[in-house]
Amino acid sequence: MKIAELSKLTQVTSKTIRYYEEIGLLPEPARAANGYRVYQQEDVERLSFIRRCRDLQIPLEEIKKVLGCDHGNACEGHNNHVDDLIAAQLERVKKAKIELEALEQTLTGLLDGCDDKNSSQCNILHNLRAH
Amino acid sequence: MKIAELSKLTQVTSKTIRYYEEIGLLPEPARAANGYRVYQQEDVERLSFIRRCRDLQIPLEEIKKVLGCDHGNACEGHNNHVDDLIAAQLERVKKAKIELEALEQTLTGLLDGCDDKNSSQCNILHNLRAH
DNA sequence: TATAAAGCTTCCAGTAACAGGAAGGTCAAC
DNA sequence: GTTGACCTTCCTGTTACTGGAAGCTTTATA
Numbered sequence: 001m002k003i004a005e006l007s008k009l010t011q012v013t014s015k016t017i018r019y020y021e022e023i024g025l026l027p028e029p030a031r032a033a034n035g036y037r038v039y040q041q042e043d044v045e046r047l048s049f050i051r052r053c054r055d056l057q058i059p060l061e062e063i064k065k066v067l068g069c070d071h072g073n074a075c076e077g078h079n080n081h082v083d084d085l086i087a088a089q090l091e092r093v094k095k096a097k098i099e100l101e102a103l104e105q106t107l108t109g110l111l112d113g114c115d116d117k118n119s120s121q122c123n124i125l126h127n128l129r130a131h
Numbered sequence: 132m133k134i135a136e137l138s139k140l141t142q143v144t145s146k147t148i149r150y151y152e153e154i155g156l157l158p159e160p161a162r163a164a165n166g167y168r169v170y171q172q173e174d175v176e177r178l179s180f181i182r183r184c185r186d187l188q189i190p191l192e193e194i195k196k197v198l199g200c201d202h203g204n205a206c207e208g209h210n211n212h213v214d215d216l217i218a219a220q221l222e223r224v225k226k227a228k229i230e231l232e233a234l235e236q237t238l239t240g241l242l243d244g245c246d247d248k249n250s251s252q253c254n255i256l257h258n259l260r261a262h
Numbered sequence: 263t264a265t266a267a268a269g270c271t272t273c274c275a276g277t278a279a280c281a282g283g284a285a286g287g288t289c290a291a292c
Numbered sequence: 293g294t295t296g297a298c299c300t301t302c303c304t305g306t307t308a309c310t311g312g313a314a315g316c317t318t319t320a321t322a
Contacts, residue, residue: 003298003299015282019280019281023279034299034300035287036298036300037299054279056238061278086242089238090235097232100224100231104225106187107187107220107221107224108221135269135270146309146310146311147310149272154308165316166271166317167269167317191307191308192307
């Protein structure tokens with residue numbers, strides 16, 4: 001199949017597919033006589049997996065490790081554990097959530113008249129607001 | 132004062148200070164005979180404000196608007212409302228939190244044996260895990 | 263006084279994960 | 293035969309910086 005079909009099947013744009021190839025996340029596909037990329041069924045599976053990971057906001061580097069494409073490894077095997085991948089991502093997400101929680105509180109506090117006048121954050125923002 | 136002192140007072144690196152100048156967030160400072168940048172007290176206040184906004188993860192473009200440095204405006208006035216700035220950021224943060232919440236649930240579900248076998252996400256990940 | 267270290271300058275490259283667009287070749291349909 | 297869709301490569305831009313090179317000046321030390 002050509003790149004447009006792979007794109008449709010995986011919901012990943014042609015642009016992104018070429019990008020993944022460039023960074024070594026997808027193997028270089030065969031080429032037709034006219035130079036067009038030719039993909040196989042296994043490419044659909046591999047790219048679908050990548051797509052799902054990206055939906056989970058797992059960084060490309062992490063996905064690369066699990067797919068075994070790093071360190072000159074020619075992207076053949078699946079040696080690492082998907083569970084670890086997911087667990088690591090869950091940790092990142094939890095951490096990010098905690099940070100956003102704190103941010104939300106600070107912002108809400110600033111909007112609610114900034115009761116905590118001891119906060120330097122508050123003071124500076126208000127000084128400049130009064131300007 | 133020289134750039135290192137401004138840096139210490141505001142907790143913003145010299146590198147970042149020059150960057151802010153480059154993108155027009157800070158006005159071009161006076162120069163000493165040797166070419167060194169020379170800053171005033173008002174630069175401390177302006178940069179502190181920027182620093183506080185960045186702590187709140189407000190994008191530089193938003194800060195720029197509030198400080199009135201856009202559209203060739205020479206960075207003199209503070210015309211817009213800090214409240215709006217904060218409210219807009221609060222909205223962004225809330226939205227991001229909701230997304231992370233959903234992500235966390237999905238990831239947790241995947242770790243907990245992926246009960247929802249109907250999810251294509253689950254299936255694909257598990258197929259590849261079994262591989 | 264010599265020299266080394268610290269601090270300043272400018273400019274260039276890299277980060278994450280693509281998207282947009284230019285310039286040009288190819289293929290199918292009308 | 294020509295329009296339009298699809299393919300190719302290459303280059304730029306995005307956000308908010310950080311790191312580093314090359315080359316000044318200034319300050320501290322031996």
